[in-house]
Amino acid sequence: MEKIFIFDTTLRDGEQIPGACLNPREKLEIALQLERLQVDAIEAGFPISSPGDFEAVKTIAEKVKGPAIVALARAVPKDIEAAWEAIRKAERPRIHVFLPSSDIHIQKKFGTDRTKQLERGLEALKYAKSLCSEIEYSPEDASRTDPEYLAKVVEQVIAAGATVVNIPDTVGYAVPQQFGRLIAYLMEKVSDIDKIVLSVHCHNDLGLATANTLSAVENGARQVECTMNGLGERAGNASLEELVMAIKTRKDYFKYFTTVNTQEIMRTSKLVSRLMGMPVQANKAIVGANAFSHSSGIHQDGILKDRSTYEAIRPEDVGITEHAMVLTARSGRHALRQKISEMGYDFPEQEFEAVYNQFLTVADKKKQVYDDDVAVIVQDVIFAYLDDSKLYSLESYKMTTGNGEVPEARVRLRREGVLLEASAQGDGPIDAIFKSVDKIVGAYHKLEDFQVRAVTETKEAMGIATVRVAREGFRALGRGSSTDILEASAKAYVQAINRLQWLMLRTSETHHSDNGLSSK
Numbered sequence: 001m002e003k004i005f006i007f008d009t010t011l012r013d014g015e016q017i018p019g020a021c022l023n024p025r026e027k028l029e030i031a032l033q034l035e036r037l038q039v040d041a042i043e044a045g046f047p048i049s050s051p052g053d054f055e056a057v058k059t060i061a062e063k064v065k066g067p068a069i070v071a072l073a074r075a076v077p078k079d080i081e082a083a084w085e086a087i088r089k090a091e092r093p094r095i096h097v098f099l100p101s102s103d104i105h106i107q108k109k110f111g112t113d114r115t116k117q118l119e120r121g122l123e124a125l126k127y128a129k130s131l132c133s134e135i136e137y138s139p140e141d142a143s144r145t146d147p148e149y150l151a152k153v154v155e156q157v158i159a160a161g162a163t164v165v166n167i168p169d170t171v172g173y174a175v176p177q178q179f180g181r182l183i184a185y186l187m188e189k190v191s192d193i194d195k196i197v198l199s200v201h202c203h204n205d206l207g208l209a210t211a212n213t214l215s216a217v218e219n220g221a222r223q224v225e226c227t228m229n230g231l232g233e234r235a236g237n238a239s240l241e242e243l244v245m246a247i248k249t250r251k252d253y254f255k256y257f258t259t260v261n262t263q264e265i266m267r268t269s270k271l272v273s274r275l276m277g278m279p280v281q282a283n284k285a286i287v288g289a290n291a292f293s294h295s296s297g298i299h300q301d302g303i304l305k306d307r308s309t310y311e312a313i314r315p316e317d318v319g320i321t322e323h324a325m326v327l328t329a330r331s332g333r334h335a336l337r338q339k340i341s342e343m344g345y346d347f348p349e350q351e352f353e354a355v356y357n358q359f360l361t362v363a364d365k366k367k368q369v370y371d372d373d374v375a376v377i378v379q380d381v382i383f384a385y386l387d388d389s390k391l392y393s394l395e396s397y398k399m400t401t402g403n404g405e406v407p408e409a410r411v412r413l414r415r416e417g418v419l420l421e422a423s424a425q426g427d428g429p430i431d432a433i434f435k436s437v438d439k440i441v442g443a444y445h446k447l448e449d450f451q452v453r454a455v456t457e458t459k460e461a462m463g464i465a466t467v468r469v470a471r472e473g474f475r476a477l478g479r480g481s482s483t484d485i486l487e488a489s490a491k492a493y494v495q496a497i498n499r500l501q502w503l504m505l506r507t508s509e510t511h512h513s514d515n516g517l518s519s520k
């Protein structure tokens with residue numbers, strides 16, 4: 001079994017996506033998570049591109065231990081100097097120099113010829129090597145470069161001191177067999193290629209980035225460049241989670257391994273998605289919301305009998321602890337009972353029937369019933385048995401806000417016939433309302449999730465707010481609706497707090513496990 005080195009470029013190629021710009025603190029947070037994921041190299045940025053990126057790369061180089069910290073540079077001295085300045089304190093610094101090698105780029109972008117371009121690359125590489133011992137060299141647009149010339153470039157950069165040579169499919173033009181043959185050709189033609197690590201960097205314009213990368217691995221590449229969630233320029237890069245899980249799941253075929261801690265994959269994916277503001281498509285391989293959910297009744301039945309029937313990858317291997325099964329009206333009592341028992345609830349027969357009936361009503365309307373829906377149904381049934389005079393209800397709210405003013409809310413709640421009132425300022429009107437409610441209740445609640453959506457598309461749309469709050473290890477959901485989204489949000493928050501308080505009370509009587517509803 002040979003090791004495949006994982007080079008993560010989420011913070012460089014991934015960050016090139018318009019609007020996905022990260023501040024240095026966010027870049028560090030992702031880099032620390034990549035350290036936990038145990039990638040072999042983190043391309044932390046392109047230091048010459050902006051003072052912010054320089055700072056981010058420098059901080060990552062100082063704080064992240066384990067992986068090589070890589071900084072990108074064009075083949076010009078000022079880029080190489082900035083790259084080196086940013087990473088010199090890293091445990092394992094690496095400068096990554098790139099320069100196009102295809103005729104299209106050489107002629108159209110540089111207006112020069114192959115010989116001069118190669119001289120330029122070698123000169124830059126030697127300068128980088130005088131500063132840093134680990135040097136990666138990328139002939140940009142390699143897959144559209146004349147293979148004979150490419151082999152010459154690779155041979156000469158190895159002779160000049162490159163320790164890693166990367167073959168980029170810059171425009172996502174390659175197809176698997178052909179790209180594999182290119183790698184095999186280089187392995188055969190280039191002397192001393194066994195002295196360096198041959199790398200590939202595939203873009204996904206034809207949706208072939210993962211396939212091209214794996215084909216390159218089968219033909220001799222030992223470093224793969226990739227990003228979390230497949231983010232990157234245009235259609236993105238080969239996705240880290242797909243490559244790593246393909247190699248792990250099909251070790252019978254590939255005979256390679258990586259040292260990535262796959263159980264950190266989901267956490268990393270979520271962090272990257274949240275900080276970059278790039279939602280992951282539901283059907284995305286490995287990390288999409290539906291990647292491990294089973295909706296057909298036949299599949300669900302199979303999964304309940306033996307998970308290997310419909311699961312080639314174990315969800316816990318990528319860090320998913322709860323088993324996601326999307327229920328439908330056809331799922332039946334067995335699947336629903338299993339789901340709510342995974343959530344830590346054990347209902348007596350009569351209450352379970354109430355849950356089941358409500359579940360059927362929701363399933364009729366929605367077709368697919370997700371964990372959050374089941375959570376709401378379960379809570380609704382539990383609350384049907386509750387003495388509601390003990391609950392808080394929203395009486396009214398008032399808001400003072402305006403341009404350049406700090407919003408202030410005054411909220412009135414009623415409980416057991418008593419009117420309770422508090423006011424608070426906040427970062428925004430909703431924050432001010434939630435803080436006022438916290439004051440009345442006398443406890444701080446962590447807001448874990450908050451969403452508002454319009455039910456119709458008119459100006460008078462009904463808004464539905466959903467919140468998830470946490471306190472002392474317990475969690476609860478709340479929903480509220482109104483044509484006024486502030487009121488809908490206030491109602492949702494109050495409902496979540498009622499549920500949370502009740503769950504905290506009920507814990508002494510009933511056992512609850514960690515299920516997204518309540519936990520300890």
Ligand code: KIV
Pocket residue numbers: 013098138140141166168169170171201203
């Ligand atoms: O796609 C590409 O060619 C690159 C290089 C800088 C490696 O991102």
Ligand code: ZN
Pocket residue numbers: 013168170201203233
């Ligand atoms: Zn790229």
